[in-house]
Amino acid sequence: MKILLTTLHAKYVHSSLALPYLAAACGVMEGIETVIREFTVNERHELLLKKIAAEKADITAFSCYIWNIEQTLKLASDLKKILPNTCVILGGPEVSCNPEEILQNHGAVDCVISGEGEEPFSKLVSAWKQYGNFTDAVKSAGQGIAFRDGTSVIVNPPAGPVRDLDSIPSPFSAGLVDMGKPLVYYETSRGCPFSCAFCMSSLGSGVNSFSMERIRQDLLYLMDHGAATVKLVDRTFNYDADRANTIWEFILRHNRTSRFHFEIASDLLTEKNLEILGKVPKGMFRFEIGVQSGEVATLEKVARKSNLDRLFRNVGKLLSGTGVIVHLDLVAGLPGEDYNGFLASLQRLLDAMPLFIQVEPLKVLKGSPMESIAAREGYAFSSHPPYKILHTPDLPFHDISRVETVSGLLDVFFNSGRFHTLLRAVAELEPLSGFFHCLAIHAEKEDNTAGMSLRGSFEMLWEFIRGYYSEKAAESLSGALSYDFCLCEYPVSGNLPDFFRSGEIIRPKITTGEIIKSLGIDRGSKVRCFALRFPQDYTCDPWRKDTTDILFVYISAPGKGLQVKPISLAGKTAS
Numbered sequence: 001m002k003i004l005l006t007t008l009h010a011k012y013v014h015s016s017l018a019l020p021y022l023a024a025a026c027g028v029m030e031g032i033e034t035v036i037r038e039f040t041v042n043e044r045h046e047l048l049l050k051k052i053a054a055e056k057a058d059i060t061a062f063s064c065y066i067w068n069i070e071q072t073l074k075l076a077s078d079l080k081k082i083l084p085n086t087c088v089i090l091g092g093p094e095v096s097c098n099p100e101e102i103l104q105n106h107g108a109v110d111c112v113i114s115g116e117g118e119e120p121f122s123k124l125v126s127a128w129k130q131y132g133n134f135t136d137a138v139k140s141a142g143q144g145i146a147f148r149d150g151t152s153v154i155v156n157p158p159a160g161p162v163r164d165l166d167s168i169p170s171p172f173s174a175g176l177v178d179m180g181k182p183l184v185y186y187e188t189s190r191g192c193p194f195s196c197a198f199c200m201s202s203l204g205s206g207v208n209s210f211s212m213e214r215i216r217q218d219l220l221y222l223m224d225h226g227a228a229t230v231k232l233v234d235r236t237f238n239y240d241a242d243r244a245n246t247i248w249e250f251i252l253r254h255n256r257t258s259r260f261h262f263e264i265a266s267d268l269l270t271e272k273n274l275e276i277l278g279k280v281p282k283g284m285f286r287f288e289i290g291v292q293s294g295e296v297a298t299l300e301k302v303a304r305k306s307n308l309d310r311l312f313r314n315v316g317k318l319l320s321g322t323g324v325i326v327h328l329d330l331v332a333g334l335p336g337e338d339y340n341g342f343l344a345s346l347q348r349l350l351d352a353m354p355l356f357i358q359v360e361p362l363k364v365l366k367g368s369p370m371e372s373i374a375a376r377e378g379y380a381f382s383s384h385p386p387y388k389i390l391h392t393p394d395l396p397f398h399d400i401s402r403v404e405t406v407s408g409l410l411d412v413f414f415n416s417g418r419f420h421t422l423l424r425a426v427a428e429l430e431p432l433s434g435f436f437h438c439l440a441i442h443a444e445k446e447d448n449t450a451g452m453s454l455r456g457s458f459e460m461l462w463e464f465i466r467g468y469y470s471e472k473a474a475e476s477l478s479g480a481l482s483y484d485f486c487l488c489e490y491p492v493s494g495n496l497p498d499f500f501r502s503g504e505i506i507r508p509k510i511t512t513g514e515i516i517k518s519l520g521i522d523r524g525s526k527v528r529c530f531a532l533r534f535p536q537d538y539t540c541d542p543w544r545k546d547t548t549d550i551l552f553v554y555i556s557a558p559g560k561g562l563q564v565k566p567i568s569l570a571g572k573t574a575s
């Protein structure tokens with residue numbers, strides 16, 4: 001018997017954790033071959049169908065999420081027409097809460113697994129092996145299994161959490177995880193101690209952890225095999241501060257090259273946590289921290305327990321006292337928050353100056369408590385994945401569209417890290433949330449944010465600045481914008497952007513040979529220089545408010561990309 005475990009990822013870089021766990025749970029059974037095939041939603045339907053059908057599996061099991069459910073159902077339907085004898089099984093968060101609806105509306109689906117899949121799936125496979133047919137196997141499988149019996153749909157209660165997580169063999173040491181992917185997913189625990197109404201993790205009952213021995217064994221495997229980035233999917237990694245310390249210290253002792261991405265609650269961080277995190281080399285850890293709203297009353301309405309003051313205080317400590325990369329999340333459209341409330345929340349995030357800010361309109365996920373809040377408060381949301389809100393009593397549709405424009409602009413102008421100097425200069429003039437709001441209005445009028453080139457994004461920003469600020473303010477911002485541009489690419493004389501007009505190109509007294517020597521640049525690197533006069537010295541912190549000549553050294557070497565070193569030339573130039 002052949003089992004195909006498959007899924008469609010949102011992007012190529014992603015890899016599945018669920019499928020290797022299912023394969024590991026089935027273990028080695030005589031006469032059973034398990035195959036994992038991972039695809040992306042960007043591949044053509046016909047090609048996906050061809051590849052999946054070519055496996056000629058007896059069981060084709062799909063892992064379903066909001067980003068792939070529509071394509072998966074279409075694939076299942078066509079697959080069944082090509083291979084009528086393959087048994088199509090769906091599992092995952094997108095089908096767990098509505099197995100009856102799925103089976104009633106999609107005749108190609110034979111079985112839906114709800115909840116944690118390892119136990120029901122492995123029981124179903126061994127029952128099939130025992131009975132030799134799907135009909136008897138599925139009837140005997142019990143919890144977590146829903147199936148069609150003639151014209152009826154039988155739904156057993158969902159599978160509970162796997163009580164002893166260590167009982168699932170490690171998919172890592174079994175060699176079931178594709179270690180070549182840029183992102184390798186991993187979990188040390190399942191479930192969340194919190195109950196935020198908009199989140200599916202609120203439906204579980206607490207947290208269940210793997211043993212520390214098992215965690216050490218899996219982490220060692222990941223680090224020894226050179227995983228590029230390990231993304232932990234634990235819902236609140238630091239729910240237990242001591243446990244988090246033990247794991248972080250273990251990683252610090254054994255890691256060589258891997259990077260780790262954790263989702264944490266920063267208001268739960270202790271002084272001891274921060275002390276250990278102070279030893280993390282720059283960039284080795286990245287923390288994704290959900291703020292969701294800066295308004296306490298809004299968080300209370302969705303049962304989100306969060307101490308915002310402590311959260312932001314600890315974000316400040318992470319940024320100033322550790323090398324951890326901080327990523328903050330915000331959700332727009334939670335109860336009681338209108339567009340101005342959203343901007344106020346965004347401002348709190350911008351004030352913290354993390355490296356990344358992610359903003360998303362609320363999604364009303366199937367089966368989440370948010371469904372009843374939405375019904376009670378009169379929310380309208382799309383019936384199709386990802387179930388995004390369309391309007392709420394506080395946020396009309398055009399404001400939700402504006403939030404999405406702001407979100408896109410944050411990606412281009414904040415998260416890219418290419419406009420730090422400009423944004424810092426703007427922050428001296430006005431709150432950045434107001435700047436992004438007005439930039440969004442400009443971008444919507446121009447309809448020109450999609451697919452902008454690097455130079456195009458600089459020019460779009462300059463066009464906005466010229467129309468929005470006084471001539472004097474725009475002139476001073478042009479210096480900051482030119483500085484950011486020089487850090488991104490070598491400015492070609494004769495083709496300089498318009499905003500360079502306030503800066504005078506200067507000729508440094510220092511020669512390229514001296515620069516190569518003083519910076520210890522490798523022989524074989526290509527070195528180019530460009531120097532410009534700026535209204536202030538942006539190379540120091542705080543900025544020195546005096547006219548300063550800055551030299552940019554552009555170093556390129558095969559396989560290393562472009563490196564740019566800015567050097568203040570106070571007193572070392574001739575105009």
Ligand code: SF4
Nearest residue numbers: 192194196199201235
């Ligand atoms: S949003 Fe985060 S903290 Fe809240 S229930 Fe979900 S995973 Fe837990």
